[in-house]
Amino acid sequence: MKVVKFLKYFFWGVYNIWFYILLTVLTIIILCPGFIFLVVNKRAYKHFYFFGVMWSRIILFFMGFYPIINQKLDLDTKKSYVFVGNHVSMIDVFLMVSVAAKYPLVFVGKKEVEKIPIFGYLYRKTCVLVDRSSPESRKAVFKSIREKINNEINVCLFPEGTVPAPEIQLGEFKQGAFSIAIEHQMPIVVCTFLDNKKRFPWSFGNLVGVSKGRPGGLRVITHEPISTNNLTMSDMKDLRNKVRNIMLKDLRSV
Numbered sequence: 001m002k003v004v005k006f007l008k009y010f011f012w013g014v015y016n017i018w019f020y021i022l023l024t025v026l027t028i029i030i031l032c033p034g035f036i037f038l039v040v041n042k043r044a045y046k047h048f049y050f051f052g053v054m055w056s057r058i059i060l061f062f063m064g065f066y067p068i069i070n071q072k073l074d075l076d077t078k079k080s081y082v083f084v085g086n087h088v089s090m091i092d093v094f095l096m097v098s099v100a101a102k103y104p105l106v107f108v109g110k111k112e113v114e115k116i117p118i119f120g121y122l123y124r125k126t127c128v129l130v131d132r133s134s135p136e137s138r139k140a141v142f143k144s145i146r147e148k149i150n151n152e153i154n155v156c157l158f159p160e161g162t163v164p165a166p167e168i169q170l171g172e173f174k175q176g177a178f179s180i181a182i183e184h185q186m187p188i189v190v191c192t193f194l195d196n197k198k199r200f201p202w203s204f205g206n207l208v209g210v211s212k213g214r215p216g217g218l219r220v221i222t223h224e225p226i227s228t229n230n231l232t233m234s235d236m237k238d239l240r241n242k243v244r245n246i247m248l249k250d251l252r253s254v
Contacts, residue, residue: 012211012213015214016211016213018062018063019059019063019200019211019213022059022062022063030054030055030058031051031052031055033051034047034048034050034051034055035048045106045153046104046153049104049105052097053101055094055097056093056097056098057094057101059091059094060094060095063091063200063215064216065091065200065215065217066217066218067098067217067218067220068218068219068220069099070219070220070221070222071222072222073099073100073103075102075103075189075225077152078152079152079187080153080155080186081154081155081187081189081225082154082155082156082157082177082180082181082186082188083100083103083154083155083156083157083188083189084156084157084158084159084177084189084190084243085156085190085192086158086170086192087158087160087162087163087164087171088164088193088196088197088201088202089193089197089199089200089201089202089211090200090202090211091196091199091200091218092158092193095193095196095218096156096191099191099220099222100156100189100191103154104153105153105154105155105156106127106128106153106154106155106156107127107128107156107157108127108129108155108156108157108176108177108180109127109128110129110162128155155180155186157176159173159174159176159178159243159244160172160173160174161174161176166197166201169248169251169252170244170247170248170251173240173243173244175236175237175240178236178239178240178243179233179236181228181239182228182232182233182235182236183233185228185229185231187226187227187228188225188226188228188239188243189222189223189225190222190223190226190243190246190247191220192220192223192246192247192250192251193219193220194221194251194254195216195218196218199213199214199216199218200213201213219254221250223246226242226243
């Protein structure tokens with residue numbers, strides 16, 4: 001039994017090292033060249049997103065992951081949407097980008113991530129960052145979102161705000177995604193990740209960022225866009241509950 005346990009931890013250790021090597025190397029050789037488009041032309045985000053899709057799919061492939069999507073997205077490319085998903089793993093972003101490959105996404109994320117070497121710099125330049133402790137920062141998000149959707153770019157948020165504890169199936173939703181959707185009258189596209197927690201959970205023990213991961217399929221349930229036409233901020237709570245109930249139903253169906 002001790003040998004089996006040792007082999008498991010050895011595999012997990014190697015698998016995690018392999019993930020971080022992939023992330024670092026592919027960020028340098030794929031995302032960095034793509035970033036040149038943004039340096040030359042700040043409106044070239046759609047070109048940069050092509051590199052992001054390639055980066056995400058290669059990482060998933062070499063980690064032994066393959067997306068299994070219940071239905072491919074068929075959206076109006078002349079509209080902008082708010083994509084939301086449950087947040088359970090470090091691979092959530094890669095999977096979301098892979099699923100929404102035809103629909104350029106800009107992520108709204110935590111400002112703290114910009115501190116990560118290399119990746120943090122690209123993250124700061126390509127995402128909308130928010131400092132949740134600053135009311136001014138939260139207000140500035142709306143201005144940034146308006147600039148993005150004017151260029152037919154979609155927005156992606158994880159409504160839980162952070163990865164919840166392993167025993168929590170789905171954390172409570174914050175209001176950001178739904179405020180943005182209502183404020184800008186953008187439809188919401190719900191994507192539920194069924195296997196990310198099992199395939200590459202956020203951490204184990206006291207080793208934050210180390211995962212008991214293993215290769216396999218990543219099932220995704222996508223839903224038809226939820227309209228926000230004629231909704232006001234007084235409808236925000238109902239909209240938030242509606243989306244959360246959709247995800248809970250998906251998660252409880254497996």
